[in-house]
Amino acid sequence: MTSQSHPAPKYYVLKEQLRALAAEGEPGTLLPTERALAAGYGTSRTTVRQAIAELVAEGVLDRIQGHGTFVAHNRPTYVRQLTSFSEDAAAQGLRSSSRLIGISTVPAEGEAAQRLQVEPGTALTRVERIRLINEEPLAHEAALLPGELPELAGALDRTGSLYSALQESYGVRITDAEDTVQTQLAGPDEVRLLGLEMGFPLLVIHRLGLAGEQPAEWTCSVFRGDRFRFQARRHRD
Amino acid sequence: MTSQSHPAPKYYVLKEQLRALAAEGEPGTLLPTERALAAGYGTSRTTVRQAIAELVAEGVLDRIQGHGTFVAHNRPTYVRQLTSFSEDAAAQGLRSSSRLIGISTVPAEGEAAQRLQVEPGTALTRVERIRLINEEPLAHEAALLPGELPELAGALDRTGSLYSALQESYGVRITDAEDTVQTQLAGPDEVRLLGLEMGFPLLVIHRLGLAGEQPAEWTCSVFRGDRFRFQARRHRD
């Protein structure tokens, strides 16, 4: 008999009960308050909060300070399939938009310089944006492009797409991209920019965009882990 | 003045201090005990534990009940690039191995039936394994293959690779694969199988393997989020 059957932690049992409770209600339905749940389930508020925190991280629940905890609305899950955010969203019938935080010129350094194959100190254009799906923040994205690109702001404003703007204004066409996906936990920056909780699980994608053989884009995107899937297709020789 | 400068939570300040502390020590160096840290930093053990928990989730620290909390050893980060675990690991110079949990025959149902394009109830072969890098558990994997495959166990034992076994015994060659990556939190199963903590961030990959146009494999892999990166390369037309 190898099964030692450690009893599941109390918070986890409660978590699954709350998950079931959430499944019954319509999106938006308010759950009892944390204090009420603690009293009702004969536990402490700390334990209730741990259970709720994980369900929030899974996109099952949502909560607002001063308001309450409620069944999360069925968020569309954004799936990255192609290379462009706007194209991916359109392919899935989602309304995508961007909020431009800023375009600046920065010197190349560290990994960016290496990836873009330029000398450290070379001027790069940095485009920082928030990506939204159905008007809700989904990701923070910072793209680094070689050279100074004075016309980029206007073209980006017209087309809304970085790739379109690059092609339109500078004839740069990204033909290949290499993406690396990994997990990360939300810190103060992500909390501020994406409006989520500290320690929330995120997916970070580093992308190297190539125009032919020439590195033309080095981007770091930080997605909410609960509304995002990354999809890739490969062929073996 | 839009900056509202919410002060960072106390646990987060402590987390970054502990991160710096960990960076100084060699891997394996024991940190002070939670009770000592709480006393030293003039905080509560609860707060210390929250800080440590996130650093554990990031792979910076490691802890063992009854022993202590210490600087994590520099784990190699496994990067998925091709379609096969064994090939990927070999390409990175990592010692990979598998622990077979079981091979069974199960009826097709739900998403698996749909993905493999078989009628619900059709017999599938289920191969469940733990994937290890340098003898440490990295992922749990459950592969579903259409049909009953009596010779699979032997071939798998000989080659160690599912893809090789499939080709060798049945002439099935997986030529294309579609991977979907998303986040998940560790539950009791993952805790038991991979030896990590409840609520630990994971990366889940669903893979549909195709032999030509024919669906031949539907696999769900659950990786530790701290020792895994997923890499994909795309070409745009």
Add this chain to the structure above:
DNA sequence: CGTTCAGTTTGGCCTAGACCAATTTCAGAG
């Protein structure tokens, strides 16, 4: 010298409650 077993240490889980901040509620003023 090795083994055993009780006591100590350390992390794992949980409780009870304090104080803060954002939101909502609602009575009172205009």
Add this chain to the structure above:
DNA sequence: CTCTGAAATTGGTCTAGGCCAAACTGAACG
């Protein structure tokens, strides 16, 4: 009826401490 402002409500953060389980320590024993 609308606006204002205080009070109540609800989630956000943190404290202090209890009990358990796993690991370690060391003395007693064979």
